[in-house]
Each structure stands twice: as C-alpha cells, then as structure tokens.
Amino acid sequence: MTRSFMAIKRLRVTAGASVEYDQEFHHGVNVIRGENSSGKSTIADFIFFGLGGEFDRWKDAASRCTAVRLEVETASSILTLHRAIGTKLEPVSVYYGPLADSLEADIEAWQRFPIRRPPGGKDLSITQVLFRAIGLPEAPSLGNSNVTMHQALRLLYADQQTPPGKLFRFESFDTRDIREVVGQLLIGVNGYDLYENQIRLRELKSEYADKNRDYHAAVAALPASEGLSSIAMLDARGSALASEKTAVLSEIENADDLVGSGQTDDFAADRRKMQNRLRGVAGTLNRVEEHATTLSDEIDEISQFVTHLEDQLETLSATDDLAEKVGNIEFQYCPACLKPLSEAEPGHCIVCHQVLDVDEVKSKYFEIRIDTELQIRESRQLLDSKNGQLLEAQAQARSLRRDYMVLLSDFTSRYDVSNSPRESFLAEKNRRIGRIDYEIAHLEEIRAIVARIDALSMTRAALNDEIDRVEKLLKRLLASATSRTNKAMALVGSIGRNILKQDLSREDAFEDPTTFSINFGDDAMLVDGKMNFAESSNVVLKNAAILSILFAACYDAEFWHPRFLLMDNIEDKGMEAVRTHNFQRLLIAEAQKVKVPFQVIFTTSMPDASLEGSDLTVGPRYSRQSKTLSHIITKEADTPS
Numbered sequence: 001m002t003r004s005f006m007a008i009k010r011l012r013v014t015a016g017a018s019v020e021y022d023q024e025f026h027h028g029v030n031v032i033r034g035e036n037s038s039g040k041s042t043i044a045d046f047i048f049f050g051l052g053g054e055f056d057r058w059k060d061a062a063s064r065c066t067a068v069r070l071e072v073e074t075a076s077s078i079l080t081l082h083r084a085i086g087t088k089l090e091p092v093s094v095y096y097g098p099l100a101d102s103l104e105a106d107i108e109a110w111q112r113f114p115i116r117r118p119p120g121g122k123d124l125s126i127t128q129v130l131f132r133a134i135g136l137p138e139a140p141s142l143g144n145s146n147v148t149m150h151q152a153l154r155l156l157y158a159d160q161q162t163p164p165g166k167l168f169r170f171e172s173f174d175t176r177d178i179r180e181v182v183g184q185l186l187i188g189v190n191g192y193d194l195y196e197n198q199i200r201l202r203e204l205k206s207e208y209a210d211k212n213r214d215y216h217a218a219v220a221a222l223p224a225s226e227g228l229s230s231i232a233m234l235d236a237r238g239s240a241l242a243s244e245k246t247a248v249l250s251e252i253e254n255a256d257d258l259v260g261s262g263q264t265d266d267f268a269a270d271r272r273k274m275q276n277r278l279r280g281v282a283g284t285l286n287r288v289e290e291h292a293t294t295l296s297d298e299i300d301e302i303s304q305f306v307t308h309l310e311d312q313l314e315t316l317s318a319t320d321d322l323a324e325k326v327g328n329i330e331f332q333y334c335p336a337c338l339k340p341l342s343e344a345e346p347g348h349c350i351v352c353h354q355v356l357d358v359d360e361v362k363s364k365y366f367e368i369r370i371d372t373e374l375q376i377r378e379s380r381q382l383l384d385s386k387n388g389q390l391l392e393a394q395a396q397a398r399s400l401r402r403d404y405m406v407l408l409s410d411f412t413s414r415y416d417v418s419n420s421p422r423e424s425f426l427a428e429k430n431r432r433i434g435r436i437d438y439e440i441a442h443l444e445e446i447r448a449i450v451a452r453i454d455a456l457s458m459t460r461a462a463l464n465d466e467i468d469r470v471e472k473l474l475k476r477l478l479a480s481a482t483s484r485t486n487k488a489m490a491l492v493g494s495i496g497r498n499i500l501k502q503d504l505s506r507e508d509a510f511e512d513p514t515t516f517s518i519n520f521g522d523d524a525m526l527v528d529g530k531m532n533f534a535e536s537s538n539v540v541l542k543n544a545a546i547l548s549i550l551f552a553a554c555y556d557a558e559f560w561h562p563r564f565l566l567m568d569n570i571e572d573k574g575m576e577a578v579r580t581h582n583f584q585r586l587l588i589a590e591a592q593k594v595k596v597p598f599q600v601i602f603t604t605s606m607p608d609a610s611l612e613g614s615d616l617t618v619g620p621r622y623s624r625q626s627k628t629l630s631h632i633i634t635k636e637a638d639t640p641s
Contacts, residue, residue: 003075004135004553007599008509010071010099013046013629020629021046022063023619027602029591031584033607034622037363039602041160043628044568047601048157049577050081052115052126052149054088061629071099074133074562077366081126082110089115092126096367097360111370116148122377131365131625134562136185138199150183157566158546161406164538165531167523167545176521181519184481187488187547188558194477201470208463215456222449231454234447240442244435249412252429274411276532281407285400292393295386304385309376316369398448402441409437484558493517495590496548500527500540502586506578507537518545539572540583547587547600554594563598570602581608589617 008030013021021043032040042062049055050070062085070081072361080095080102083517093110095102102109114124127149131138138146142394154169162170334341334351346354412433496516515525525545533541543582546565553561585608591600601618611617623629 002453003557003561003596004562005073006134006564007073007597008047008070008395008564008601011043011047011050012069012099013065014069015065022071023048025599025601025618026615027599028596029616030602031607031611031617032262032601032603032619032622032628033611034603034605034628035624036605038605038624038626039628040622041568042606043365044157044159044566044603046602047566048153048159049085050092050450052081052092052130053153053157054115054150054583056088057433060087062154063628069099069102072130072133074130075135076133077363079130079133079363079366090113094126094129095573096370098363099302115150117146118426119333121547122381124374126263127171129370130368136560136562137196146184147178148180151178152186155181155186155546156180156562156564157551158542160569160571160572162564162569163537164542166526167518167520167525167542170526174523176523179523180521184485186390186553186559186561187485187492188560189481189484189488194474194481197470197474197477201467203466203473204463204470208460208467209457211456211463212517215453215460216455218449218456222453224448231447231450233442238443238447240601241436241440241443245440246437248429248432251435253459272456274407278404278407278411280325281400285397285404288393292397295390295393297527299383299386299390302379302386306376306379306383309372309379309615313372313376315370316365316388319365332394356517384405398444402444405437405441406434409433470636488552488556488559489518491552492548495551496544499544499547499586499590502582503544506576506579507540509533510537510540516544516548536575539569539575540579543567543570543583547590548602550598551590551594554598563596567600567602570604571606577606580604580606584608 007027008025010024011021012019032043034040039061042059045055045058045062046068050068051072054573062341065085067082067084069083071077072143077096078098078101080097082093082095082102084090088374091112091114093112095105095110097105111126113129115126117123117125117127128138136152153166154171157169159169162168168174168182313443332341332465333339343353348355349384354472361492493516496518497513500513501508505511509527511529517526518524519526525541527533527541529639549561550565553559553563570583571577584602584604587602589602591598595637607617607621612621619625619628
C-alpha cells in the first residue's frame, strides 16, 4: 500500500502575462526568508489557496495577481494545479504532469474541478482528485458530506492569523466534530476500512430509504381487496378467466347449432374499417415492443461496458501497484537477439537507451484512472436513463396491449361471429366476453403492482441485511480505532516532549514534561494537563504539536498525514531571535533523522546564520525594497499619485 504523500515542487504566480513569482521547492526543509512586510505570508497564502484552501482575504499586492499555479508531487503522480485568484470557491484546473509541460499544453489537456462536491455527487471535486492522488481516504464529516481538502489543510498550514493556542487554522464556522474527524483521518484511525464503511453505511441507508418509499407507494396503489393476493393466486385467476373466455367464444362460434340457423347481416365495410384500426393498434404495439427489446439489448451492452471499465480500472490499479512493488526489470541479455547488453547511463533504459521518466508514467497512470472513473460514472448515468426509458416503454406496451385486447374482443364479438336475429344469445355472450377482458386487464395491472411490491420487498430485505452487516463491522472497527488512536497519539506525545525539551529555558513546564497531548476536538495542546502559557511559549507549543504529528507520520506508515507542513508562524507573538534560531536548528536536526520523503516549508524574518548559503533556502532573501512580488510593487511605485 502506497503511503500518503504530498510536496510542492514549484510555485508560479502571475498577473496577466507577467510572472510575479516563480520558485522551485524540494523535499525536506524549505526556508522562505526576508524582512517583515516583504511578502512571505503572501506566498504561504498562495500555496494554501492553490491546494484548494478556501481563502479570499488577499493583501493589496496579492489581489493584483490573477492566477496561482502549483506543481505538486503526490503518492500517485505529478499534478499541476491552476487557480484564478478571486473568491474562496474559485474552481481548480488540473493538468496531469509537471508545470513546465503545462505551460505549453492545450486547453483540452486540463480538467476543471469545483472546490466543493456538486449536489448529487455525480461529478468529482478537487478534494476527491487530490485525496486519491495523495493517498487519503474520503472520510465522512457532518451533514452527509466528506472531509474536504480545505479542512485537511487547516491542520497542515499554521498561519499568523490563528491564535497560537489553537491547533487548527482559525475559521468562523468551525465545529468539534469536523476537527475530530480531520484529526482522526490524518493519524490513520482504522485506515480506509472505517471511513469506507461509514460512507457505505450512509449510502445503504439512503438507498433503503428510497426503496422503502417506493415500496409504500406501490402498496398504496394496490386495491384493498387485493391486499393478500400473490403472483400465483393472480396467475390462477387469469388462467381461469382465459379458459372461460375460450368457452364463451366457442359458444358464440357455434351459435347456429345452439340457437338455430339464419342469415347474418353483412357489415363488410364496417368490418374492414375496424380491421384497419385493429391492425394500426397492433402495429403500434409491435413498434413499442421492439423499442423495448432494443432498449433491453442496449442496457445489456452498457452493463457489459461498465463491467469492462471496472475490470480495466481494477487491472490498472493492480498494474500500478505491481510496477511499484517489482520496480524496473534489469535485463542482462537482449530480449530479441540474446546478446549481452552493455550498461546504460542512470535513468536510461538498458535495452533502447531511451530516457526513463517515472513521474510521467505515474502521471499518465493517474490520468487514465481518473478518465476511466469518469467513463464509469457517465455510463452508469446512461444506464439509469435507459432503464427509465425501458420502464416507460413497458408501461406503454401494457396499455396498448390492453387496448388491443379490448378492440380485438369487440371485433371478435361483432364480426368474427355470425350476427343473426338471435341477438339475445349473442349479446349475453359478448357482454360476458367484455367483462372477462376487463377482469384480465385489471388482473394484469394488479399483477404488475404485486410483482413490484415483491421485488422491492426482497431488495429492502437484502439492504437491511447489508446494513446490519456493515453496522456490526463498524462496531468492531470503532473498537479497534481506540487502539490505533492510543498508539498514534503515544508516538506524537513522545516526539512532542522531545521537541519541547530542546526549547530554550523560557518555560518551566517545557523543560522536562511528563505528558504532552493533543485534543483535536477541543482544538487544544496540553503539557502535563495545562494549556495556557505565555504567548511566545504558545507559539513553540503549537509548532511542536504540528511538527510532532508530521514526524510521527514519517515513522509510522499507518498515518494518513501527507507528510507536508506549511508554517508561517515560527516567530509569532514576540518570539526572541535566539529562541527562534534554536527552534529552526532543532527542526532541521529532527528532519535529518527522517528516512522517508516529507516537506516542511516555513517562513522567517530571523533566519539562523547557518541557513544562509545552504540548500534549504528557497529564493533570495527578501526585503521591503525587494519583495516576493517585486514586479507588482514596482508597478505600484511607478503609478502617478
């Protein structure tokens, strides 16, 4: 199973055709440094916004920019995200490949996704695309919705606007339940099983409610006198009526023998007219039945196509997993001529010596997977439409068949039987034929309703059994979630205590803490049960908390945390320079112990001296005269007052 991962590779901010900021980032620690008011926080806001954060409090310089473009490395592929700078709900366009390639790509190569999931869930949101790329499960939140990328980023982005005593990035409409779900998601409580079954249970209950509503509607449509009728009983009644009708028709045909001889009136013209009418109804009935047959065949074909796509998606995922586990095949002999192969340069194929681009292959795999999922979604929608058309055609066929039978009965009684002066005998028999036809048509309607009730009853029972099974499974998963939470938070607590111990001697509680804990629901961090410290110490505590979660995810593969952290607060609230420098050094020292890919991006106006000239810095050292968005600032300065 691929571990969750996300890292920024490149950030590009534009104002129209002008490039205002374009820098590359790397794995590990990334430092954006510069004086106060030089635009460092603006860059952090651009990263948050570009990843799907719901943000619109733009500073003046940032508001003059038009778009942000991010190259993002994920567990599945390289993606480029493009988002116009505007409201918090601006959609995100996705290119499946690196940013450099996206600059030359046609508009058809991009896919556009909304920030929030559209009503009905028929289309994907940017959260679903990014979660699948990163390797995050879609965890259910409140109100039958799922955790969004914005909500996850609130625990991955520490900004300057949030009070340092709060773990999550501040927002007005916040609830304990949302914070709890996001926290549990990132520490890997029960992995996919818990979240998928919670979503599955929600879907099952919704489907059961729909079927239950249909069931009660069908029962209401059934006449009270037929409440205890079954398909077998209705079929028996229909057979008895058909036998009786055959006997009555036989009596009518033998009227001469039964009543006496005589001549019938000739109604040839009327007979031909009624024959034509009968043929017309029969032709319409045939066309409708043929249409229903065609629809049925199309439904079978679409169902087979959906099955093929699902098999293809499963094969694609298996192939991707196998390629990741097996790796490249090292040939020693040419597969064509069997001669020994010479060594190839690193990053080149040993057979054809072409350049191997692993990121491009991963991106293509991911693009094909998303396209296949969209085809499955569209095919299922088409299948639902065809099923609806088939039901309409079948209902129309039943109505036409009923009309045809009535018309045929009338024709039979009037023209297929000799019409002699013995009207009383024939009238009685024809009236009985009419009543029989009506009863047969009525029975057909009742039978259709009873059949639908039986089918819905079976579906409800199956859904109820599945709901019961999933609920029992969830009880077991929730029980095991406690064990997972304890394990994850014990590791977080151990790392957090170690970080606090390395802080300068400014807070007595940090020097040798017995416990360090995080409460996601309460949005709180506690040291030995206490949570209120000096503001500068709260900054250290907040950063120790989010760093401990990140580093715990690096050591424990069961975390779903993407091993990405954006920090714009390490020297907030009057932090001393010496304390900030100490924190920077301990952060880097802890980061050097990590053996798996991760990324921390932090901004500082007081960089430690050891950072200058190192490979940890991103871009130049900014100042109020040379800001991050220098072109924008220059344009403002050149504008006449």
